[in-house]
């Protein structure tokens with residue numbers, strides 16, 4: 001029995017998932033990032049329950065309590081019409097996260113599939129897809145987003161369309177380059193000679209090799225999408241008042257700087273907090289998966 | 296007369312050579328007028344230095360690259376039209392040169408072995424049993440089905456690759472340097488396994504290696520490939536005792552390799568700008584005392 005000796009020399013087997021989890025949990029940036037992201041997601045989900053004045057989300061006016069500094073009643077103070085800024089920040093977070101979710105849920109699959117097709121098939125498929133991607137990449141991002149937002153009426157949906165229309169290109173590039181490297185591996189040729197379908201090769205053989213890079217990139221991207229969304233509404237091209245949006249709040253609060261600093265600084269800190277969380281999480285995932293070259 | 300399982304007739308393959316700007320500047324003749332045949336249940340050894348065209352021949356037999364000219368007959372049928380078809384795949388399978396890269400690192404052993412079972416339409420319910428059966432054939436315990444390639448030794452990976460190739464019960468197995476990435480003791484075990492399997496399953500082998508010594512006890516016939524051409528072919532014992540071509544003599548001169556030290560002392564072929572030296576140059580080098588001076 002030839003295999004018995006080989007068996008005896010086998011070291012204790014640790015499951016993959018456990019090893020990854022161990023590395024992840026020892027990584028400070030991963031742990032802090034995960035904590036921040038979880039806090040943001042939970043506050044967004046339970047926003048109506050944890051905010052003291054959920055009715056302040058709308059066009060409520062309470063002039064007697066305008067421009068109040070942070071206090072026990074109003075943790076983040078009040079704005080120029082007397083609404084609770086903490087409430088509006090929490091609901092603004094909700095919208096930012098929704099924006100990131102919708103943008104990435106469309107851009108990532110589209111970019112991934114196009115990248116896989118271009119990388120695997122090569123030839124004219126590659127030329128068409130990658131030239132198209134290059135053109136999209138050559139347009140300065142914010143300009144493109146502003147153009148789309150200006151043509152359509154500015155609101156949440158427009159922001160989503162505008163950002164998603166741009167964002168898939170990065171994922172297409174990333175997946176394309178991984179697919180190019182993977183395609184020439186013997187195991188792809190082996191799968192072909194074994195009769196695997198194209199679908200199997202693309203999504204069962206190549207895609208699993210992209211998953212870790214995708215996770216890292218998507219997490220980093222969530223932070224950037226939120227920043228861009230806030231920039232758009234800061235410029236008045238995104239979500240319109242009275243819907244609470246972090247970028248809009250920073251913009252309208254800026255008029256009252258420096259005396260009523262909390263009206264713009266605290267929403268600004270919220271943007272920073274959530275995008276920092278996603279970036280730390282992305283960095284942590286990168287260390288855990290040991291992937292290079294992702295941004 | 297019984298038809299040979301594999302007949303290769305006047306096979307040629309040239310690759311275009313392009314300048315950095317994509318202009319066609321010439322071609323490499325990777326395979327040049329190669330003919331041989333393998334009878335049922337026999338082992339044919341194809342030997343030659345790196346770059347002599349061994350893998351290119353294997354890839355053409357597998358239908359992965361179309362030949363420039365010549366014919367490949369499997370069971371008397373030209374694969375020209377059927378290359379890569381399901382019928383073709385059921386007749387011939389291949390074990391790749393490097394077990395490290397022929398298994399997808401992200402897929403478990405059972406997932407890898409299931410690919411041909413799925414492609415061949417084996418019902419889902421029977422697949423697990425068949426995976427166990429195949430692992431047993433290559434003497435791996437059933438528990439290895441859930442492992443990933445990084446949890447296997449080189450020899451175990453190659454066994455998995457062999458099990459996967461056998462999944463569709465092919466008649467002909469093309470082994471492209473199946474043991475060149477393994478160390479000597481593991482090499483011997485894998486070859487023993489292949490000999491056993493060949494007998495049990497009535498397999499025909501095309502055994503490719505740069506190491507002629509491996510073939511002495513294993514192959515009935517050998518062919519020596521040099522710069523894409525077969526310079527010597529015949530029964531193994533005849534070729535070993537009475538080599539006719541200088542290049543074969545050179546290959547035999549380095550047989551047997553016993554230890555890693557001796558392997559390190561073997562003359563290395565100096566490559567000048569990617570040119571492969573001629574047999575005369577190599578012989579001159581050896582006479583001059585070998586090695587890089």
Ligand SMILES: Nc1ncnc2c1ncn2[C@@H]1O[C@H](COP(=O)(O)OP(=O)(O)OP(=O)(O)O)[C@@H](O)[C@H]1O
Nearest residue numbers: 310323325343344345346347348349350351352505
């Ligand atoms: N796709 C290709 N395009 C251009 N040239 C190629 C291609 N594939 C192989 N060649 C050339 O054909 C020749 C033979 O290559 P091949 O891979 O068949 O050699 P080999 O005998 O298998 O070598 P090794 O022992 O290193 O595996 C080499 O000169 C190689 O550069």
Ligand SMILES: [Mg+2]
Nearest residue numbers: 349350351392
């Ligand atoms: Mg080779």
